[in-house]
Amino acid sequence: MQPLQFRPILKRMRWGGRRLGTLLGKPLGDGSDYAESWEIADCDSDQTTVAQGPYKGWSLRRLVETHGTALLGLQAAADHFPLLVKFLDAHDRLSVQVHPNDEQAQRLGRGQRGKTEAWLVLFAEPHARLYTGLKAGVDRDAFVQSLNAGRIADCLHSYQAHPGDCVLVPAGTVHTIGEGVVLAEIQQTSDVTFRIDDWGRLDANGEPRTLHREEALQCIDFERGPVDPIVPKVQLDGEQKVEDLVSCPFFEMRRRTISSEWRLPEDERFRILMPLGGRVEVQSNDWRHAVGLGDTLLIPACLEGVSVRPVASHGSAAADSGTVLEVFVR
Secondary structure (H helix, E strand, C coil): CCCECEECEEEEEEEEECHHHHCCCCCCCCCCCEEEEEEECEECCEECEECCCCCCCCEHHHHHHHHHHHHHECCCCCCCCCEEEEEEEECCCCCEEECCCHHHHHHCCCCCCCCCEEEEEEEECCCCEEEEEECCCCCHHHHHHHHHCCCHHHHEEEEECCCCCEEEECCCCCEEECCCEEEEEEEECCCCCEEEECCCCCCCCCCCCCCCHHHHHHHCCCCCCECCCCCCEEEEECCEEEEEEEECCCCEEEEEEECCCEECCCCCECEEEEEEECCEEEEECCEEEEECCCCCEEECCCCCCCEEEECCCCCCCCCCCEEEEEEECC
16 A cells, blocks of 8 residues: 545535635636535445556545455554545635534434544735634523624634644534635534524525524533634754644544655554645655645555655755645544
């Protein structure tokens, strides 16, 4: 097995734009509503397929079922790939929503898994905002009153978005993404969303989108309060600067500055690598490939001797530093 890159699944939604193509190099068609690029997906019928190599054309589900131990290592008992990896382009703001946890999803008949997610902002317009959690002191009664009065924004904790911001959004957190933001999203493999409010928007037929307020109110954690961007914990791994971003029961995220060769740990865990700045070369045995912003690689757990090193920019004699998001499961 070698590092795997998949053909993305592009999702068109009313709030999308064109920046998945202009910023991340995704192959967009006509239209200005490209909202999501699913990079690694094993979510029911949404299956990314291997782009090249011996397993070209294989779905992620087929890989899990056929080569689960080699691919997943310590997670080999899983009947699905445990993470869903996306890029999002919020040209317009998303609906206000909440995701259930595992128990709530099962109780409400919405599958076996809930949805905890994390965002890493790649691009933000000057006044773009993120909305995560409720303002301090907002309880269920106050929330319902504002919702019924059409003033849900009064309840939402918000802040200006900046490139590099990382936010963990646990299940039960009311949230939305404001217009003018492009981000990477790491989440549990689930697509269950309860839409609370859609800002009064109507579709092409003059109809509002379906809301799920009853289910949402059963899932909102009114004790959580405001959720702010994470303050990274910085450490050194040899010559590499490492920022610990997220550590939750479902995944961990680190941002690494690659200034020299970095050899991936051989710990029976698969890893997901997403370049964030500059270009890096990933090498494993006789496989070598340079990747940059917009690329996503899955490193199977069985691989040994995988290394990442910075690549010199055009016309430069020395290699520049590269920045990589590293994602893995405990």
